[in-house]
Amino acid sequence: MSKSLRLTEKWMQRGLWLVALVFASFLIGLGGTLVGDLPKVEKQLTLDDFMDRAASTALRSSIKTTEAAERDADAALEQAQLKRRVTQADSAAARETFNNWLSTRHATQLSGQDPELVARTRALDGLKDKERAAGMAVEAQQQAALDARQSSVRERRKLAEMEQAAQKLLNAEYRRIELRVFLYRLALTLPLLVAAGWLFAKKRKSTWWPFVWGFILFALFAFFVELVPYLPSYGGYVRYIVGIVVTVLVGRQAILALNRYLEKQKLVEQLPDAQRREELSYDTALTRLSKGVCPGCERPVDLKNPEIDFCPHCGIGLFDHCRACNTRKGAFAKFCHACGATGQRAHLPAQA
Incomplete structure (x- = not known):
């Protein structure tokens, strides 16, 4: 058709196509903003929405308490271990002193030192008792720290089990939300596609065709870009099934259109x-x-x-x-290219 258009008409046609593209771009921007805001109509869900709030709160509070007890037990254990090391050092030093003194006594054989031997032995026994008490304190703090850690582990395990069960429910709800959002998009896109099909069939050659084509481009963009990429997957079954259905529908319409065209051509070719x-x-x-x-x-x-x-x-x-x-x-020329006369069809000469 472009070969039959005047030069000015060609440029005006290109300008109108530019109008169609600009009109489509603004419609696409508006549609994209609207589609992007669709997920906001759904409530933003978290794991806590699918857990027993009282039980989860109690578990978290218990975990904080056991963690604090574990920290306190670890600090107390460090102090007890330090005290034990001090008592062990004192006991070792006293034993070394006692052994030296005992060696001196054996060398001098002074019986008058027997009361001092008893006193030194008692002092050494007292230090040994302190060492044993410090060891018992360390063991007690080790037991307290172990109990705190085990309690914290149990509470965390219970909370993890609750969160795991809640995660399954949350994932299932997200799939339902995904489907609902897709249906929202479909509810907006499908009427646009139907309207675009009607405009293509009835109005694509009308006076206002730039706006018609702009709307058609917008509807196609909304369907293939704003809708199809967000089609729920469910393992690919939905996408493949929808693809098969769309292919069958489009193919059926194409086959029917081809048959109608061929029938129409047969009828037309029989006309004068x-x-x-x-x-x-x-x-x-x-x-x-x-x-x-x-x-x-x-x-x-x-x-x-x-x-x-x-x-x-x-x-x-x-x-x-x-x-x-x-x-x-x-035969279809409006004017004769040789003389410029009106191109009304004449009968061919007999020799033709």
Whole structure:
């Protein structure tokens, strides 16, 4: 069709296509903003929404308490271990002193030192008792720290089990939310797609076609970009099933359209030549001729052959002769290219 347009008309057509694209871009921006806000209609859920609030609160509080007890027990254990090391050092030093003194006593054999021996032995026993008490204190703190750790582990395990069960419920709810959001998108997109189909069928060649095509581009973008990527998967079954259904529907419509077209062409090819050319628009005829096909049946025809004046497939006239100058010209031309006379079809000469 572009070959039959005037230069100014071509540029105006391009400008109108630019209007269509700009109009579609603003519609796409508005639609994208609306679709992006759709998930906000659903409540943002957390694990706590699927757990016994009282039980989870009690467990978390218990975990904090046991963690604090564990820290206190560890600190007390460090202090007890330090005291034990001190008592062990004192006991070792006293034992070394006692052994040295005992060696001196054996060397001097002084019986008058027997009371001092008893006193030193008692002091050494007292230090040994302190060492044993410090060891018992360390063991007690070790037991307290172990009890605190085990209690904390038990509480954490209980909380983890609750969170694991809640996570399963949360994941299931997220899948339901995903499906609902997809249905929201579908509820917005499907009417747009239906409206775009109606506009394409009825209004794509109207005066306001830039806005029609802009809306069609917007509807296609909304369907393939704003809807299809968010199609719930469920292991791929939904996507494949939807793909099969859409393919079957589109394929069925394409097959029916092809059959209707072929039936229509058969009926059209049975009409008189003049009626068939009257039903063909000027631009449509020129477009098909520029592609080297018959304007009536769209089959290939050698238009450069000067001996072909009628389509060998459907019989429609392709060339005739000017009534004014008898020059061979296109049957669909509005004016004769040789003399400029009105291109009303004339009967071919008898010799033709």
